[in-house]
Amino acid sequence: MQANSVVGRIFVSRSGQHKALTREQYNLFTRTDCVAIGWYWLMPSHALRRNKVIPASIAGRELAVFRTSSGEVAALDAYCPHMGAHLAEGKVDGEQLRCFFHNWCFDGNGNCTDIPCQKAKAPRVVSTRAWVVRERYGLIWIWLGDEAPAEDIPIHPELNGKSYQYSLGNFFIKNCHPNVVMINAIDEQHFHTVHNLPGDVLNMEPRRLTSSHIQFKNTGIVPATNVIGKLIAKFYARELTYKLDYWYGSTGTVTLGPDFMHLYLMFALRLSASGNTEGYAIAFTRKSSNALVNLLINPLLILLTKLAGLYFAQGDTRIFNTIKFDFKTPIAADHAVLAFIQHLEKQTPFECSSSNA
Numbered sequence: 001m002q003a004n005s006v007v008g009r010i011f012v013s014r015s016g017q018h019k020a021l022t023r024e025q026y027n028l029f030t031r032t033d034c035v036a037i038g039w040y041w042l043m044p045s046h047a048l049r050r051n052k053v054i055p056a057s058i059a060g061r062e063l064a065v066f067r068t069s070s071g072e073v074a075a076l077d078a079y080c081p082h083m084g085a086h087l088a089e090g091k092v093d094g095e096q097l098r099c100f101f102h103n104w105c106f107d108g109n110g111n112c113t114d115i116p117c118q119k120a121k122a123p124r125v126v127s128t129r130a131w132v133v134r135e136r137y138g139l140i141w142i143w144l145g146d147e148a149p150a151e152d153i154p155i156h157p158e159l160n161g162k163s164y165q166y167s168l169g170n171f172f173i174k175n176c177h178p179n180v181v182m183i184n185a186i187d188e189q190h191f192h193t194v195h196n197l198p199g200d201v202l203n204m205e206p207r208r209l210t211s212s213h214i215q216f217k218n219t220g221i222v223p224a225t226n227v228i229g230k231l232i233a234k235f236y237a238r239e240l241t242y243k244l245d246y247w248y249g250s251t252g253t254v255t256l257g258p259d260f261m262h263l264y265l266m267f268a269l270r271l272s273a274s275g276n277t278e279g280y281a282i283a284f285t286r287k288s289s290n291a292l293v294n295l296l297i298n299p300l301l302i303l304l305t306k307l308a309g310l311y312f313a314q315g316d317t318r319i320f321n322t323i324k325f326d327f328k329t330p331i332a333a334d335h336a337v338l339a340f341i342q343h344l345e346k347q348t349p350f351e352c353s354s355s356n357a
């Protein structure tokens with residue numbers, strides 16, 4: 001007889017029953033005092049113009065984020081290492097940021113390059129923490145981790161290395177943890193109950209691709225037994241692929257469609273200071289070698305992707321607004337959610353600090 005075991009942090013009894021743990025017992029899943037080390041969106045690119053500095057906060061860290069005169073973005077710990085003035089009160093000076101209080105100057109790596117009142121003396125070696133930031137999909141992203149980034153910003157696997165067009169959606173807030181929003185897209189039962197998909201259409205097969213990346217895939221025919229099924233069957237008479245890719249339990253990509261025309265949607269989520277979700281949805285489409293397709297067809301595909309996203313978001317918002325997530329009774333149909341939790345639990349936590357110490 002098999003002994004009881006713990007797979008990741010999910011208890012598996014001898015009978016094969018899954019028993020999820022309470023929030024306090026997880027390493028990462030639904031916790032509000034840490035996040036998985038990884039990339040998180042920090043702000044939309046359009047919020048930061050050239051030669052401007054603005055304050056930002058994420059994972060309990062206060063930051064001063066600035067765009068240099070050449071257009072590069074840098075993020076430093078907010079409080080000046082001299083006396084603690086907020087660096088977002090300062091101003092951008094070429095490629096550097098100058099503190100408002102005594103005008104010390106810092107480059108994008110956080111090194112102090114100028115102390116105006118001490119020019120005659122040998123420069124003092126002073127620095128502040130610089131965070132790794134990159135711009136992608138109309139967002140500025142930050143690497144939350146103490147080591148250099150181990151990987152690039154997530155992308156739909158099928159678009160990796162390909163040319164694509166994208167459209168950044170509106171900012172949204174959900175009244176629950178980002179992990180809870182993420183598991184919704186692999187919650188097989190609710191596609192039938194909340195989104196009215198006919199029959200037992202889903203069986204999300206998990207595949208762990210890297211330590212931070214897990215993929216769930218379902219390929220099947222949607223039975224045309226109700227209105228939604230008939231509508232889907234009009235577009236997808238043959239097999240329909242529904243694929244989810246997740247990183248850090250917070251960024252996910254949805255790929256929908258038969259092989260000749262995939263719709264691509266990304267959800268970039270992060271934990272808010274109040275423990276809820278702040279996010280953006282980004283619609284993508286592959287760029288064609290035909291400029292007319294890019295100009296006329298691709299915007300329609302992006303619109304279609306957004307409409308599909310909105311349809312599913314509608315039903316889910318009711319859940320997210322009022323749920324008090326407590327996964328007390330996992331059943332076999334929750335197998336994909338359990339695989340998500342197990343994968344997330346193996347990732348490394350980055351503590352949400354209340355100070356920049």
Ligand code: FES
Nearest residue numbers: 080082083099102
């Ligand atoms: S506090 Fe920033 S230069 Fe003095």
Ligand SMILES: [Fe+2]
Nearest residue numbers: 184185312316
């Ligand atoms: Fe949903």
